[in-house]
Amino acid sequence: MLKDLLSRWPLIQQIRTRADGTGLEAMSQRTRELRPKTDGAQVTPSICPYCGVGCGQLVYHKNGKLISIEGDPQSPISRGHLCPKGADTYELHTHPGRLKKVKYRAPYSREWQEIELERAMDMVAERMWDTRDRTFQEARDSNSLMQTTAMAHLGGATLDNEENYLIKKLFTAGLGMVCISNQARI
Numbered sequence: 001m002l003k004d005l006l007s008r009w010p011l012i013q014q015i016r017t018r019a020d021g022t023g024l025e026a027m028s029q030r031t032r033e034l035r036p037k038t039d040g041a042q043v044t045p046s047i048c049p050y051c052g053v054g055c056g057q058l059v060y061h062k063n064g065k066l067i068s069i070e071g072d073p074q075s076p077i078s079r080g081h082l083c084p085k086g087a088d089t090y091e092l093h094t095h096p097g098r099l100k101k102v103k104y105r106a107p108y109s110r111e112w113q114e115i116e117l118e119r120a121m122d123m124v125a126e127r128m129w130d131t132r133d134r135t136f137q138e139a140r141d142s143n144s145l146m147q148t149t150a151m152a153h154l155g156g157a158t159l160d161n162e163e164n165y166l167i168k169k170l171f172t173a174g175l176g177m178v179c180i181s182n183q184a185r186i
């Protein structure tokens with residue numbers, strides 16, 4: 001039994017085979033059976049959500065559960081590297097303290113309440129239309145104006161040209177907003 005135990009010990013195998021200890025002989029059976037946490041997971045390429053650089057990320061998921069988020073070595077921008085915020089994207093999504101419901105504080109209230117996302121989105125839409133209806137100017141000095149300056153839109157730096165184009169069309173032509181900018185300009 002002791003002889004069997006010693007014969008499985010990597011050091012004894014290295015001495016017996018005169019290996020340099022950098023190959024399989026240096027591994028125990030348990031080490032040989034280890035697999036990475038991403039083994040068998042599906043991978044989806046993505047872009048880091050933080051700044052406007054657009055570093056590539058690989059999002060690993062298995063059975064509908066997020067497993068890991070790592071830098072994408074194929075990304076021409078970041079070549080697999082991520083800044084501290086990008087490297088912490090996994091925890092951003094999986095931290096037990098992450099808020100998963102909308103918090104709302106009514107005007108003049110001191111208390112926050114949780115509301116459903118659908119209700120929050122309806123409230124935003126209603127307030128946008130109400131603001132537009134109250135402040136929309138069709139004309140000034142008998143010249144056609146068709147605008148409102150009571151609302152603004154600030155886009156994120158990770159938006160691409162196509163998304164910015166659609167936002168500009170929707171908010172300018174659709175709602176008449178003239179105050180439209182992007183985080184990248186600030």
